Structure formats: C-alpha cells, structure tokens
Amino acid sequence: MTKSKLLVATLLGATMLASGAAHSKTLVYCSEGSPEGFDPAPFTAGTTFDASSKPLYNRLVEFKRGTSEVIPGLAESWAVSSDGLEYTFKLRAGVKFQSTDFFTPSRDFNADDVVFSFERQLKKDHAWNQYTAGIAWEYFDGMSMPDLLKSVEKVDDLTVKFVLNRPEAPMIANLAMDFASILSAEYAAKLEADGKKELLNQQPIGTGPFKFVAYQKDAVIRYAAHEGYWAGKQPIDDLVFAITTDASVRQQKLKAGECHVAPYPNPADLEDLKADANLQVMEQEGLNVGYLAYNSLVAPFDKAEVRKALNMAINKQSILDAVFQGAGKAAKNPIPPTMWSYNNAINDDPYDPDAAKKMLEAAGVKDLKMKVWAMPVQRPYNPNARRMAELIQSDFSKIGVGVEIVSYEWGEYLKLSKAKDRDGAVLLGWTGDNGDPDNFLAVLLGCDAVGGSNRAQWCNKEFEDLIQKAKTVSDKAERTKLYEDAQVVFKREAPWATIAHSVVFMPMSKKVSGYVMDPLGGHWFDGVDLAE
Amino acid sequence: MFQFLIRRIGLIIPTFIGVTIAAFAFIRVLPGDPVLLMAGERGVTPERHAALMKQFGFDRPIYEQYFDYFFSALGGDLGNSLVTKKPVWDEFFTLFPATLELSVCAIIFAVLVGVPAGIFAATRRGSWPDQTIMGTALVGYSMPIFWWGLLLIILFSGTLGWTPVSGRISLLYFFKPVTGFMLIDSLLSGQKGAFSSALSHLILPTIVLGTIPLAVVARQTRSAMLEVLSEDYVRTARAKGLSPVRVVGVHALRNAMIPVITTIGLQVGVLLAGAILTETIFSWPGIGKWMVDSIFRRDYPSVQGGLLMIAVIVMTVNLIVDLLYGLVNPRIRHTR
Numbered sequence: 121m122t123k124s125k126l127l128v129a130t131l132l133g134a135t136m137l138a139s140g141a142a143h144s145k146t147l148v149y150c151s152e153g154s155p156e157g158f159d160p161a162p163f164t165a166g167t168t169f170d171a172s173s174k175p176l177y178n179r180l181v182e183f184k185r186g187t188s189e190v191i192p193g194l195a196e197s198w199a200v201s202s203d204g205l206e207y208t209f210k211l212r213a214g215v216k217f218q219s220t221d222f223f224t225p226s227r228d229f230n231a232d233d234v235v236f237s238f239e240r241q242l243k244k245d246h247a248w249n250q251y252t253a254g255i256a257w258e259y260f261d262g263m264s265m266p267d268l269l270k271s272v273e274k275v276d277d278l279t280v281k282f283v284l285n286r287p288e289a290p291m292i293a294n295l296a297m298d299f300a301s302i303l304s305a306e307y308a309a310k311l312e313a314d315g316k317k318e319l320l321n322q323q324p325i326g327t328g329p330f331k332f333v334a335y336q337k338d339a340v341i342r343y344a345a346h347e348g349y350w351a352g353k354q355p356i357d358d359l360v361f362a363i364t365t366d367a368s369v370r371q372q373k374l375k376a377g378e379c380h381v382a383p384y385p386n387p388a389d390l391e392d393l394k395a396d397a398n399l400q401v402m403e404q405e406g407l408n409v410g411y412l413a414y415n416s417l418v419a420p421f422d423k424a425e426v427r428k429a430l431n432m433a434i435n436k437q438s439i440l441d442a443v444f445q446g447a448g449k450a451a452k453n454p455i456p457p458t459m460w461s462y463n464n465a466i467n468d469d470p471y472d473p474d475a476a477k478k479m480l481e482a483a484g485v486k487d488l489k490m491k492v493w494a495m496p497v498q499r500p501y502n503p504n505a506r507r508m509a510e511l512i513q514s515d516f517s518k519i520g521v522g523v524e525i526v527s528y529e530w531g532e533y534l535k536l537s538k539a540k541d542r543d544g545a546v547l548l549g550w551t552g553d554n555g556d557p558d559n560f561l562a563v564l565l566g567c568d569a570v571g572g573s574n575r576a577q578w579c580n581k582e583f584e585d586l587i588q589k590a591k592t593v594s595d596k597a598e599r600t601k602l603y604e605d606a607q608v609v610f611k612r613e614a615p616w617a618t619i620a621h622s623v624v625f626m627p628m629s630k631k632v633s634g635y636v637m638d639p640l641g642g643h644w645f646d647g648v649d650l651a652e
Numbered sequence: 653m654f655q656f657l658i659r660r661i662g663l664i665i666p667t668f669i670g671v672t673i674a675a676f677a678f679i680r681v682l683p684g685d686p687v688l689l690m691a692g693e694r695g696v697t698p699e700r701h702a703a704l705m706k707q708f709g710f711d712r713p714i715y716e717q718y719f720d721y722f723f724s725a726l727g728g729d730l731g732n733s734l735v736t737k738k739p740v741w742d743e744f745f746t747l748f749p750a751t752l753e754l755s756v757c758a759i760i761f762a763v764l765v766g767v768p769a770g771i772f773a774a775t776r777r778g779s780w781p782d783q784t785i786m787g788t789a790l791v792g793y794s795m796p797i798f799w800w801g802l803l804l805i806i807l808f809s810g811t812l813g814w815t816p817v818s819g820r821i822s823l824l825y826f827f828k829p830v831t832g833f834m835l836i837d838s839l840l841s842g843q844k845g846a847f848s849s850a851l852s853h854l855i856l857p858t859i860v861l862g863t864i865p866l867a868v869v870a871r872q873t874r875s876a877m878l879e880v881l882s883e884d885y886v887r888t889a890r891a892k893g894l895s896p897v898r899v900v901g902v903h904a905l906r907n908a909m910i911p912v913i914t915t916i917g918l919q920v921g922v923l924l925a926g927a928i929l930t931e932t933i934f935s936w937p938g939i940g941k942w943m944v945d946s947i948f949r950r951d952y953p954s955v956q957g958g959l960l961m962i963a964v965i966v967m968t969v970n971l972i973v974d975l976l977y978g979l980v981n982p983r984i985r986h987t988r
Contacts, residue, residue: 154945156735156736157736157737164691164694252737253737254708254732254737256690256707258690262691321737322738334828336937337743337746339819339820340819340823342826363935363937364818364819364935365941366932366933366935368802368805369802369817369818372805372806372810372817376809376813376816378817529682529683529684531685531688531689531950532683532688534688534692548693550693563694572697573693573695
C-alpha cells in the first residue's frame with residue numbers, strides 16, 4: 121500500500137470512528153508544542169492559544185482573518201461614548217455553546233457570559249479569580265486592563281457595557297485578543313456546584329467553530345466541528361492536533377502524509393518542501409520586529425548622531441542572508457509593514473561605513489568600545505542572535521568601534537537588559553499582540569516603559585506626545601497620521617537599529633484549501649477545507 | 653535475605669533525602685525564575701514580580717520551602733505545575749507509562765540482541781565476526797541519538813515508507829487509555845489493527861533508545877564470557893565431553909550474566925537520559941520531554957517532583973537488580 125493510500129485509509133477510518141459519518145473529513149495539524157491548558161486567559165503562549173482560544177472560543181470582536189482589522193464577533197455592534205470611557209456592545213442572539221459528553225448547555229450565550237469572562241480576571245475577590253492554585257492573568261494584567269477597566273456591566277441579556285478609567289483607543293483591539301475569549305458562565309456554575317472548578321481548564325466549553333473531544337497530554341488533541349456554530353458548520357468534520365515538537369520530524373510527517381499542515385519549518389528545509397509536488401508553502405511577513413537598542417541614557421549613545429552613525433555601519437543584507445536565510449525582510453521602522461499606519465515614505469539609513477566613520481569623528485567619538493548583548497534563545501524575530509551579534513561586531517570594527525559580545529540566561533537577559541544603567545546595546549525584538557501600533561510604539565518606546573520594556577531607555581517628548589494623543593482619539597485616519605509622524609521622529613532620533621521583520625512560512629498539503637495566514641502568528645482552522 | 657533487604661532499604665533513606673535536596677537545589681541554582689520566563693519580552697514590574705513570587709510561595713525562607721516540599725513529597729503530594737496548574741503527581745503518572753513502555757522495549761531489544769551478539773563474539777574471539785560485532789557496538793555506543801533517530805526516520809519512514817514517522821499509534825485509533833501502555837490499551841480497545849499500529853510505532857524509537865544499551869550489553873557480555881570461558885570448571889565441562897552449546901549456554905552463561913545484569917540495571921539511568929532525546933524526536937509523550945520543558949520554564953514543582961520520582965525509580969530498579977543476583981547465581985547469598 122502506498123503512503124498516500126495508507127493516509128487516505130487512515131483518515132477515512134479515523135473520521136468514521138469519530139463521527140460515524142461515511143464521508144467525514146479530518147484535518148491533521150502537526151502542532152509544535154503542547155498547550156498549557158484550555159482556558160486561554162491565564163496563559164501567554166501562542167501554542168496554547170492555537171489549541172484553545174482559536175478553535176474553541178470566540179470574542180466580542182475578532183480580527184478579520186489575514187489582517188489585524190477588528191470586526192464584529194460575538195458582539196454584532198458597539199458604540200463608544202463621546203468621552204471615550206464607555207463601550208456598549210450589542211450581543212449576537214442565538215449563539216450556541218458547544219454540547220459535549222461532559223456538558224450540555226441549557227441556554228444561549230448572553231451578557232452573563234461576558235461579565236463572567238472578564239470579572240474573573242478583574243476582581244481579586246471573584247470566586248473564579250483563583251480557581252486553581254497559582255493562577256495568574258498574565259495577559260490581562262500585562263495589557264494594563266486592571267488599571268484601565270472600571271467595570272463590566274450587564275445592561276440586559278444582549279447588551280453589555282465596559283466602563284473605563286481613562287480613554288484608550290486600542291481598547292477594541294485588546295478585546296479581540298485571546299485573553300478576552302468568552303467562556304460559559306453556566307458551565308462554570310455547574311463545575312463550581314460539582315466542586316470541580318479545575319476542569320474549566322481541562323474540559324473547555326466555548327462558542328467557537330470546534331468543540332473539544334479529548335486531549336492526550338503531549339501527544340494528540342482532538343476536536344470535532346461544532347454543529348450549532350453561529351457562523352455555520354465547518355467544512356471539515358474533525359480537527360486533530362498531532363503534537364510534534366521537532367521541526368525536522370514535522371517536515372517528515374508532512375511529506376509522508378501523516379499531517380496536512382505543519383508550522384515553523386526549518387529555514388534550511390524550505391527548498392525541499394517547496395519542491396515537493398504534494399505540498400504548498402504559504403508565506404507572510406510576521407507582525408514582529410528585531411532590533412538593536414542602544415542605551416540612550418549612557419554616553420555617547422545619548423547622542424542621536426552617534427546612534428545614527430552606528431546604524432549606518434550595519435550591513436543588514438548580510439544579516440538577512442546569514443541569519444534569516446531568506447526568511448526575513450530589512451526593517452526600517454519600529455512597526456512591521458503589515459501593520460496599519462506603517463510609514464512607507466521613510467527612507468532607511470543607508471549602509472555606508474565611510475560616512476558612518478566620519479559622523480562618529482564629527483561627534484567627537486574616538487576608539488569607542490561597547491558591548492552588544494546577544495539573546496541566548498531563538499525567537500521569531502531573531503533566529504540566531506549570536507551570529508547576528510558577530511556580524512554587527514564585524515561591521516562596527518570597520519568604523520573603528522570595538523564590540524564585546526555578552527549573553528546571559530534568558531530570564532536574566534530579560535531582567536538585566538531593562539536596567540537604566542545597562543552597559544551596551546541589546547539585541548531583542550517584539551511580536552505584536554493585537555495589531556495596534558500602540559502595542560509596539562508605546563510598549564517599546566514610550567516614556568512609561570523606560571526601565572521596563574523600553575530597552576533603549578529612550579524618552580522623547582515629541583514622540584511621546586504623538587503616541588499619547590493617538591491613544592485618546594478614536595478616528596483611525598487621525599491615529600494613522602499621528603503614528604506616521606511618530607515613526608518619522610523615531611527614524612530621526614534612532615534609538616534602535618531596526619534589523620529585520622521575519623517572514624513566516626506555512627507548509628501544507630495541496631489538499632488543504634481556505635487556510636489564511638494570520639499576521640498575528642496564530643493558526644486558525646475555521647473555514648479550512650480538505651479535498652477528498 | 654531479609655536482613656539484606658532491610659539493609660538495602662536503610663541505605664535508600666539517606667539517598668532519598670539527598671535526592672530531595674539535590675532536586676530542590678538544582679532548579680533554584682539555575683539563573684532566571686518562572687515569573688521572568690513567563691513574562692517574556694513583555695517584562696514584569698518589580699511589584700508584580702514580587703506579588704507573583706509570593707503567590708507561588710517562593711518568597712518564603714528557602715528552608716521553609718524545602719521542608720514543605722520534603723514533607724509533602726513524603727505524603728505523595730508533589731505540588732501543582734506552575735505551567736499547567738495540574739498536580740505534578742498526575743502529570744508524571746500520565747506520562748510515565750509511555751516512557752516505561754519505550755524503556756522496557758528498548759532494554760528487551762538490547763538484551764535480546766546484545767547478549768547473543770556478545771556470546772557469539774566471545775566464542776569466536778579475534779575472528780572477523782568478533783571484530784565486526786565489537787566495532788559495530790563501538791559505533792552504536794558513540795552514535796549521537798538525535799542524529800541516529802533522524803537518520804532512521806528519513807530512511808525508513810520518509811524514503812521507504814515502512815514505519816510511521818512519530819507518535820505512539822495511528823490517529824485512526826481513538827480510545828481512552830486504561831493502563832497508559834499503548835500495547836496493552838490497543839489490545840483492550842478491541843479495535844482491529846490497533847495493536848499492530850502501536851507496535852509499528854514502537855520500532856524506530858526502540859531501536860534508537862536501545863542502541864547504546866545494546867552496545868554496552870554486547871561488550872559486557874563478551875568480556876564476562878571470555879573471563880568465564882577461561883575458568884577451570886568450563887575446561888572440566890568440556891573435558892567431560894559436554895556439547896559446546898551446553899558448556900557455553902548453561903555452565904558459562906549463568907556466571908557471565910552477573911556483571912551483565914549489573915550493567916543492565918545501570919542502563920536504566922542511561923535509558924531515562926536517552927529518553928529525553930528519543931521522546932523529542934519521535935513526539936513520544938513521556939517524562940523525558942516533560943522534564944526538559946519543565947526545566948526550561950523553571951517549573952519548580954514539576955522539576956523537583958519529576959527528578960524525585962525518577963530517582964526513586966532508579967533506586968528501586970537497582971534494588972531489584974541486587975536481589976536478582978541470588979536468583980541467577982545460587983552461590984551468592986544475601987544472608988550476612
């Protein structure tokens with residue numbers, strides 16, 4: 121029996137067993153890791169969200185597939201008060217929660233579910249705030265929601281009101297994030313009555329396109345299409361996550377027909393995958409940026425002309441070739457090109473070591489010695505920081521700047537690199553959470569983030585005024601203009617050397633159709649079909 | 653025998669205490685902490701960091717944390733994973749059958765192939781088959797597991813299509829685990845073809861994990877056998893006209909097996925170490941991969957609990973090996 125015949129037989133058999141249907145379709149996704157749990161709110165890993173919030177739940181608003189544009193989800197519409205402090209959501213009627221062998225809902229989704237899903241994260245004294253030992257609402261807290269959110273109120277069964285402590289334009293985008301997934305209050309009440317609260321994280325119930333069937337730890341997650349899904353039943357009947365942590369093994373499974381979709385291929389394997397007649401390889405620029413942040417509080421890096429000169433000494437093309445192996449694009453702005461308000465009119469600093477050397481001399485800098493921090497881990501925005509640091513070391517030596525490369529354990533690296541008196545420039549990066557420019561510009565370059573996630577320790581009044589104003593206006597065109605102007609200031613002041621945005625590749629079987637790559641890095645299977 | 657057993661168990665107690673201290677200290681001396689790693693690039697304010705450390709109980713004096721861990725462990729409570737929030741005990745025993753199944757298959761493979769290969773080599777000392785077997789064993793011993801595993805996958809799964817790439821059973825089969833041992837559960841499920849699927853998924857991981865123990869067992873068997881074959885009683889047996897098969901298979905083998913059994917017992921630790929890589933390559937949901945993930949995430953309770961459980965298992969296996977000596981060779985008596 122050939123491999124393809126074996127696969128067909130396997131899938132046919134599997135789907136018949138799972139659903140009893142003669143022509144059901146099962147899509148196998150070779151995921152890269154195990155979920156931490158199935159309640160998305162306490163977690164921060166994309167792998168967990170792929171297995172929980174995306175197939176199982178919905179949010180009030182959603183990102184339009186393939187974009188970071190926010191569209192209605194469980195809320196049909198919303199209105200913002202003139203002072204920007206009240207968001208009133210009109211909820212979709214007739215939305216069903218999933219029925220499984222462990223729970224059968226008695227009612228449709230309503231405002232109680234929204235209030236439950238947020239209050240458990242907001243209120244420390246809520247019965248579900250600490251429903252398992254050591255639980256923390258990392259994303260909710262990380263997005264400053266406890267400071268921002270005053271209350272979540274039920275107006276009527278299909279209307280809910282969010283009251284804020286201050287105007288915050290990215291609020292709507294925040295509500296499309298995974299931590300804002302809507303859970304069933306009725307299911308929670310049942311678990312509480314049964315004394316089995318911990319099952320909320322193990323046997324999930326949501327309104328999403330697929331329902332949970334079974335999870336065998338570190339091996340397989342099984343889902344079935346949610347028959348009563350409000351946006352219509354999915355083209356596939358069953359979805360299986362075959363957990364396969366090694367990229368080379370995922371590639372072999374894909375080629376052998378043991379899975380239909382496999383994320384995060386090794387860059388070195390891309391040519392082989394593209395050459396396979398049975399496979400297609402989709403690609404998209406990731407919503408991320410890799411950068412080298414100078415410490416703008418320490419001389420001579422407090423001078424913009426010094427930072428600019430160093431930027432002009434970096435040969436980005438050689439970094440893209442050697443470190444990204446074609447899976448990257450040179451970055452000129454602190455936000456990626458796929459994000460709205462990206463200012464494409466900005467010109468990148470030219471690679472010109474001679475001019476850079478003259479600029480340094482003009483700034484009175486001679487025999488400069490500096491440290492470059494190289495991350496000890498591989499990240500989407502920087503696949504090999506050590507190699508990148510070595511290339512920068514070589515580039516800087518050409519303009520007479522001596523570089524010592526340093527590195528620390530990852531947790532220490534993150535901690536020490538935040539210090540205001542940090543010695544040296546640090547290689548780091550960021551992957552967007554919600555597609556809002558504020559999530560890059562304020563988090564990474566805002567004055568409030570100095571000593572924290574603003575690794576350049578850069579606080580520029582002109583830049584700060586622009587991004588703060590953009591937070592408070594709700595008109596997108598106006599916000600776009602403000603962010604475009606902020607990027608001009610950034611480029612002029614050069615607190616970072618912007619290095620690259622990675623390109624994300626997604627190999628899959630040619631039988632798969634309807635798959636849309638998510639700029640936010642998630643993996644969605646609603647709307648995906650499989651040819652017979 | 654009873655006194656020996658008591659003495660051996662008496663030795664286990666200080667070892668157990670030592671292991672709890674080592675496991676507790678090991679994860680804490682590593683730089684970084686779970687909160688920093690959880691927060692990632694986003695970072696965490698010093699206040700929130702302190703609050704979370706307090707919530708996890710890591711703000712208490714170190715001796716207090718240790719005694720809490722020690723006495724809870726004695727009572728069978730290994731705490732909750734910081735990552736999944738589930739009890740470490742449950743996590744361990746959900747995954748352990750997969751590692752045990754693979755390890756048992758690997759050791760059976762190593763013994764079934766290694767012992768006859770060692771005997772064969774010993775009886776033909778210096779010949780080309782002896783040199784070939786020992787040379788191959790040396791190569792097997794030196795083989796990096798990760799490379800070896802990928803090589804077999806590419807050859808047998810990718811190119812020839814003879815074996816599945818990874819996992820424990822085809823996705824075709826779906827049944828609730830009863831014992832956690834896939835070979836047994838697949839039989840219990842009554843689903844046609846499930847057992848052969850589980851067996852086919854075991855082939856490559858067994859070979860990969862069993863390669864190093866196989867090499868060690870083969871070399872040890874050969875050397876023990878050579879020693880025994882030069883003993884007077886073997887010469888006497890031969891002089892009495894016993895067949896070579898009886899001399900080697902009965903008279904010599906029994907004595908030669910004592911060091912081999914010791915070696916096999918010691919290979920349990922090697923197997924658990926090898927399982928980390930083998931499980932990663934073959935997407936095998938066992939404790940090796942789980943431990944590595946836990947270390948990277950600084951999941952203190954999982955690392956402490958996991959290391960302790962593994963140590964207890966290794967100690968138990970070695971105790972059993974000691975007791976087996978008496979059964980294999982009646983000359984050894986565990987009396988005084």
